[in-house]
Amino acid sequence: MAFLQFKNVRIAGIAAGVPKNIASNLHPTADDNISSEYTPEDFVATTGVEERRVSKTLCTSDLCYGAAEQLIADLGWDKSEIEALIFVSQTADYILPATACILQDRLGLSKECYASDCTLGCSGWVYGLSQVASLLATGDIKKALLLCGDAKKRFSGGGRDPLFGGAGTATAVEFKEGAKGFQFHFGTDGSGFDAIITPAGGARFPIDDHTFEFEEIEGKKYHRMMSRMKGMDVFSFGISTAPKTVKKLGEHFGFDYLDADYFVFHQANMKMNNMIMKKLKLPEEKVPSCMRYFGNTSSASIPLTIVAQLQDTSANKKFICCGFGVGLSWGTVAFDTDSDVIISKLVELDDSETSTYVV
C-alpha cells in the first residue's frame, strides 16, 4: 500500500506561468490538429476546453522560471536558502542534461543544491510534492522548489492538440517544526503504458527515416514523435481510479474526505472531472476548475487551478489534490494551508526566443 506521510513541512506558496498567447478551440487554425470525426463545438461541449495558452518559443522551463522568480519575490525568500529543486515535466529542455540543473543556475540558487528531473505527467505535481516533502522532513534542508509543467514541445512539429495548454508552475515548500505536513496515496499501472505515449525518440525507437511519417488515428494525423492517447481507455481509467484513491487516502489516515474545503483534481477534461466529482458526491463549489481557459496542462494543472481559481481563498483551508494519467500513474495528497500561504498572481509571459542556455 503506497501510503506516505511527512510531517513538519508546509506549502509556503504557489505560482504559475503561462504564455500570453491564447488559442481558441471554437476557431481553430491550421496549426491545430483537429479531428475530422467531430466539430469544434462538440469538442468544446465534451472536454470543456474553450481556449488554452500556447507558444512556439517558451519552453516549460521558461514558464517555470517566470513563476519561480515571482514566487520567490512574493515570499521574500533568500535564494541562498533554497537547497533543493525538483523539475517535473515531459517536455524537458534537452534529452540531457536534466533541466533542474539548468534552472538551479538560471534562478541563481546555491551550488549546494539537490536538483533532479522527474518525467511524470498528470500525476506529477503530487509525486513531486512527495519528493520535496521527503527531502525536507528531516529539517536538514529547509527550503525547496517544485517546478512542474509542460509547454512548447506540445505546440510544435505536427499540430497542436486542442485539449492541451502550456503552463509552468512553482510550488515553494519548507520545513516548519510542528506543521501538520502531507498525507499521500500513490499508485501505478504500467500495463497501460501505451494509453498516452510518444512512441519514438527514446531508446526503444530512436528517430529514423520513418519517424515523421503520418498515420491517422481517430480522425487525426500523428507522426511518431507526437504523443497520442487512447481517449476511451484514459477516460475509464480516470473515472474509476481517481474516486478510489481519494477514498483510500481518507480511509487509511482516518478522516472523512468530504470534510476537505477544496478538491483540486488534475484538469483532464470536463466530462471526466464531472464524473469523478459525481462519484465522490462532491458539491461543485468545492471543486475548482480552470480547464475552460487553460486546457489540460498535465503536471501544472493542480497548482495552476489553485492560482487561477483560489487566489484569495487558499489560506487556512483543507485541500485534497489528486493527479492521474500518463503512466498510468496516480497520486492523491491531503494537506492544510496556513494563514501565511502566498498564492502569486498569474504570471503571463510574452513570446520570446531565449539566448541563454542554448548551444
Place this chain on the structure above:
Amino acid sequence: MDLNEFVAHFAEQFDATDASVFTPETRFRDIDEWSSLIGLSVIAMVDEEYDVTLKGDDVKNSNTILDLFNIVKSRV
C-alpha cells in the same frame, strides 16, 4: 438487465440521431454521428447506470449495441 432500456440509454448519448434509429442490432459505428467523443459518453453512461467500467477495447470490439449490452451484462 433490460435490453430495451440499455438501447434507450445508448440512444440518449446522441444529439442529432433520432432515437427510433436505434435497435439492438444497430451497428453503432456506422452511424454518422458516432465519434470517439460519443464513445466517452457511452462509457460514462454505463458507469453511471450499471456501475461497470468499460475499456476502449470493449467499445472497439463491439459491432452492435447488443454486443456491448452482453459485455456489460456479463460484468454487472
